[in-house]
Amino acid sequence: MQGKYLTNLLRAKETGLIVVILALGTLLSIFGGTVTQRVRDPETGRVTGQVQVNKFLQPMNIDIILKNSSWTAVMAVGATMLIISGGIDLSIGGIYCLAAVCGAMLLRWLGPSGAHADASPIWVVPLAIALTMTVGMLCGLANGLMVVLLKVHPFIITLGTMSIFRGIAFVTTQAQAVTDYPEVFGQMFRHTMGDFTLLPIAMVVMVGLAGYVFLQHTVLGRSAYAVGGNETASMYSGIRVSRVKVLVFALAGLAGGIAAVITLGTFGSADSSTGRGYELDVIAAAVVGGASLSGGRGTALGAVLGAIVIQLIANGIVILEIDQNYTEIIKGAVIILAVVMDRVSTAMNERRLVRA
Amino acid sequence: MGSALLRFENITKRFPGVTALEGVTFDVAAGECHALVGENGAGKSTLGKLVAGIYQPDDGRILFDGRPADFGSPLDAARAGIRIVHQELAFCPNLSVAENLFLGQMPSACGFVRRQEMERQARARLSDVGLSINPHAPMNKLSTAQEQLVQIAVAVGQKARVVIFDEPTSSLSPAEAERLFAIIGRLKADGVTILYVSHHLSEIMRLTDRVTVLRDGRCINTLRTSTTSPDEIVRLMIGRPLGDYYPTHVGAQRGPALLRVRGLSSPGKFEDISFDVHAGEIVGLAGLVGAGRSEIAQAIFGIEPAAQGTIEVEERPVVLRDPRNAIEHGIGLLPEDRKRQGLVLTMDCKANLTLAMLDRLRGGWLLDRRSERAVAQEYFGWLRIRAPSIDAPVAGLSGGNQQKVALAKWLARKCRVLMLDEPTRGVDVGAKAEIHALIDALAAEGRAVLLISSDLPEVLNLSTRILVLCQGRLVGELARDEATQEKLMRLMANVPAV
Structure with a gap:
């Protein structure tokens, strides 16, 4: 029984990615070298000495990787759902930006120098979060409705809305950064436990779990796999294909909204260039995580791990002190490599299942 | 020369x-x-x-x-x-x-x-x-x-x-x-x-x-x-000797008309099609390629609804605008093209098998995965689907077993009216015989079966009666006893009898 559990674990789709992450981590731990860290007295905060710690394998660095991958990971879970259903969203960076800007404007209005500085944080914070998420979802919904009603390929629709959403953000902010939020909002997101920033990491875990439940345990999730795998056969099986597509677009937008909440909390600022180019990072994370652009394949856990892999590469370049100018080249190469490896392992896995 | x-x-x-x-x-x-x-x-x-x-x-x-x-x-x-x-x-x-x-x-x-x-x-x-x-x-x-x-x-x-x-x-x-x-x-x-x-x-x-x-x-x-x-x-x-691998036709009690079609027309495809399929019956629909057989089934199933005509299910008039309507009225269609229309090849067997009954496996928002497995196991056993497990990808199965999965989808949905379009196309001889026995058993259990097939012995041996289509029109009906390949062929190809 235990042996079977172990083999199942080894054969899970995400195992390959975990191996990649562990391998990258090991390499970085070995070749990254050490860095000198000051030791402070926990009571007085005075520097009492110095220690040598591993550059990569230390809580602060791990926290940076997790925190910096959190918004990509959240959006990648949404993008994975969409890619599974045969769609694609190039506007996710725009959605993220518009949602962040809308949330930021509400927060500023309720913030220290805003019109309602006296508002109680007990409803300010939930309200801002709800607004940001709703804006994201509505943007996704608009994408989905246009794809279905205008019968235009999602690539084209979201290529258009990519500029529209960002353009709306540009006009509403008048190209200014929106800052100055209630103190408590930022504190919440910067709250640490030990060396780890709690909320962004917790949100990734929650979104990842929600994505897993949606894809594996709901009727809509199953329908998304079916529609992406074979739209005609899904229609012949009585699945409402259009409805599935619209809802999944809305969920992908919602993920963009949630990611925007994390950014607002972490950086305390949003402007019309927030998240520029993120759509490609998000799609890359989804694809590295095993989502197939031809539809029908992908997992939520894979998306989260994919985002971590991409962040790990960026981190590795810093750790190994490689010339920063090479970052994009290395990132691109790793994306292609990861997808090719995934293709090969999926093919092998399927051959085994057929033969068994 | x-x-x-x-x-x-x-x-x-x-x-x-x-x-x-x-x-x-x-x-x-x-x-x-x-x-x-x-x-x-x-x-x-x-x-x-x-x-x-x-x-x-x-x-x-x-x-x-x-x-x-x-x-x-x-x-x-x-x-x-x-x-x-x-x-x-x-x-x-x-x-x-x-x-x-x-x-x-x-x-x-x-x-x-x-x-x-x-x-x-x-x-x-x-x-x-x-x-x-x-x-x-x-x-x-x-x-x-x-x-x-x-x-x-x-x-x-x-x-x-x-x-x-x-x-x-x-x-x-x-x-x-x-x-x-x-x-x-x-x-x-x-x-x-x-x-x-x-x-x-x-x-x-x-x-x-x-x-x-x-x-x-x-x-x-x-x-x-x-x-x-x-x-x-x-x-x-x-002139081929009839195959001996056909089941002895059970000849079930003929029940009420489960599917009744009147005056169904779709310009350029078929015209004025009227027929009944009763519970316990297998009605063959024969015709040459392009005679409009699949188009009729697809019109009934709501994929491309006919321009004119009425459809009754269990003696109640219904309007079937899309497959979902048809499925809700207990109609299932095993489509002609298994890989394009019948199966989602990226998914495993159990997901394909339960695809048409997801609304019945719902507990709130959630999918009842335990029932799903139970249903899949049940039909795997009944149809003797040969696959490593219900979790195996359907793409790796043989044609015959894929077809069984596609058929099981409608049985799991408990459809009472089954339209089978080329149910044994590209299926090996062994699986073909099993599918034939199954079709016969399905009718015997009181389902109404409309069998579309280019395989004449199949139509002759399974059908209670045979409707013949030629260029989009019904040109004849042959009872089981009077039907021969020669008569069918003549009607299908529009060659007058001697």
Whole structure:
């Protein structure tokens, strides 16, 4: 029984990615070298000495990787759902930006120098979060409705809305950064436990779990796999294909909204260039995580791990002190490599299942 | 008549699960018009495609002009002067008519297309086949008949030595067909050898010099057209001993009409179709390819609802706008094309099996995965689906087992009206017998089954009664006792009884 559990674990789709992450981590731990860290007295905060710690394998660095991958990971879970259903969203960076800007404007209005500085944080914070998420979802919904009603390929629709959403953000902010939020909002997101920033990491875990439940345990999730795998056969099986597509677009937008909440909390600022180019990072994370652009394949856990892999590469370049100018080249190469490896392992896995 | 221009020696061609041709040997003389006839699936089209280099034989050889013809590709065959007019039309719909006419050999100078030259030649070729359309028109704006004529123009315009026509009149009106016959007459006068694949015996009697009859992938005989008769040809086409792998027909009690169709019409596809299917009955729907069989089933299922007519399910009138409506009324359709319409090949067996019943596996928002597994296990057992497990990807199963999964989808949904479109196409003999037994059992349990099949013995042995379609109209109904292959074939091909 235990042996079977172990083999199942080894054969899970995400195992390959975990191996990649562990391998990258090991390499970085070995070749990254050490860095000198000051030791402070926990009571007085005075520097009492110095220690040598591993550059990569230390809580602060791990926290940076997790925190910096959190918004990509959240959006990648949404993008994975969409890619599974045969769609694609190039506007996710725009959605993220518009949602962040809308949330930021509400927060500023309720913030220290805003019109309602006296508002109680007990409803300010939930309200801002709800607004940001709703804006994201509505943007996704608009994408989905246009794809279905205008019968235009999602690539084209979201290529258009990519500029529209960002353009709306540009006009509403008048190209200014929106800052100055209630103190408590930022504190919440910067709250640490030990060396780890709690909320962004917790949100990734929650979104990842929600994505897993949606894809594996709901009727809509199953329908998304079916529609992406074979739209005609899904229609012949009585699945409402259009409805599935619209809802999944809305969920992908919602993920963009949630990611925007994390950014607002972490950086305390949003402007019309927030998240520029993120759509490609998000799609890359989804694809590295095993989502197939031809539809029908992908997992939520894979998306989260994919985002971590991409962040790990960026981190590795810093750790190994490689010339920063090479970052994009290395990132691109790793994306292609990861997808090719995934293709090969999926093919092998399927051959085994057929033969068994 | 000249000497043999084409000689088939022991040609064998196998596809996964089926042997399309087995040991076929015959000659085609230079300059003759040679017909290939046989039932659906007898191997006529396969043979045509072998000559045209689209398929390669697994065994045996084709001699062209006395030399072995190893055509690795259609281009090789084309270079040797062999042209084919396909049954399925193969074009680039986004390109213009002229570009399609010259696909692969556009008149060019240093890599640049000579547009005016191309247009001039295109006009000449189109007028040859009696088409007066603008060569600049995009291909996708043409009617099926026009496309067919363009394809004929492609084939005949290139100094061909052999032209293969594969069911060329299937989408032509009588007037257009006449034009085609005139073209064929002209080709013959020019000494071109013609291989004419058709179901339509009247055309064959009129056009051809000799007829080769194929049955179940074997060459039965080659006859002189002038000394034979449609009767003899029909007899040779169907003269197979009936298979003994059919279940003894249970002959269930005939219950109430579960499906009643009245005056169903869809322009260009079928007209004024009326029939009933009762509980416990298997009603066969026979007809040649293109007679409108699948279209009727798809109209009932709500995929392309008919323009006119009424449908009653369990004696209540219903409007079926999409498959979901139809499924909610207990109708299931096992579609013709398993891989395109029947299964989601990226998913595993159990997900495919439960795809049409997801709304019944719902507990709130969640999918009841335990019930799903139980349902999948149940039908795996009942239908004896041979797969490693219910979690195995459906793409890896054999055709027969895939078909069982596709069928199980409707049984799991508890559909009472089952429309089965080619339920045993591309299925091996063993699984075929199992599926036949299953269909019989399903009817015996009180379901109403509409069986569409090109396999005549299948229709004859399973059906309680048989409806015959010809060119979109119901032309006859045969009770089980009076139905014979010969009668069916005559009705299907519109050959009057002797």
